Amino acid sequence: MNKTTLSFSLAAIIVLSLVVGCVIGVVYQQQKDSSQIQQTATTIGNLSSKVVSAVVTYGEITNIDSNRNIILNYKGDTMTIAIEDGAKIYAYENSVKKEVQFQNIKVGDLVNIATTVSVDGQFKGNMVVIFSSAAATAQ
């Protein structure tokens, strides 16, 4: 085999291997992504079904916006929950559970929020229980 043929063959091997590898890599990642989407769609479908009566969340409130969206944090994980207009809000005062207003919820409160999951993966809160009030702790 002369030098030119050898160089040409090596170049062909490099290009062909690179292209084939690249295509297989892209296809592999696409399939992985699509199986993740499928898994998530199934999970959201399950959680938004009538069989699930509530998804109960627990954490510290880090933000409340004017649209009644609450950001909940627990050990670094966060989620946004839209509190429904008719949601029941409860707080403990001297170990007695009392119904309070949405305005009583403050950033820093430790809460349980009973939510439902909508088909588009949004969380809707229908009951909030304030366990530890940031306002009371500050006093």
Add this chain to the structure above:
Amino acid sequence: MSKISLIVLSIALGLVIFVIGGGMGIVYQSQIPASTDKNSSINSDCSSLINVLSSDLVSIINIYGKVTSINIENGYIALSLGDNNLVVKVKDNTRISLLTEMGTIRDIKTGDYLSVMAKLLSDGTIEAKSISVSSFLKSSK
């Protein structure tokens, strides 16, 4: 260099380049979500949603439904309510309460109504932590 050495060297080189190409393909495809591809951006949102749902932020998932099928071997119970269905995984340490006494998956029958407290696992499986068979007395008569 002998002909055999040359062939072996070419195959080895081809394999190395193939692996590098594969890595480049994976990196390229996994970078698409954030920029252009709409479906992939849904994917990144969705995968973080599953992570959140399987984290400690979600204390418990309350489930209520009628048993439509039971797979005792693999520990799966299918529940339905209306036209909605759900499968929960039952483990050996799942607490199963039959009103006045504790039971096992073998005590649960098709047609029973169950109240299940479950957690979502990172692979999407809904794992039952405790089960109350609310229609046990009625169904066992």
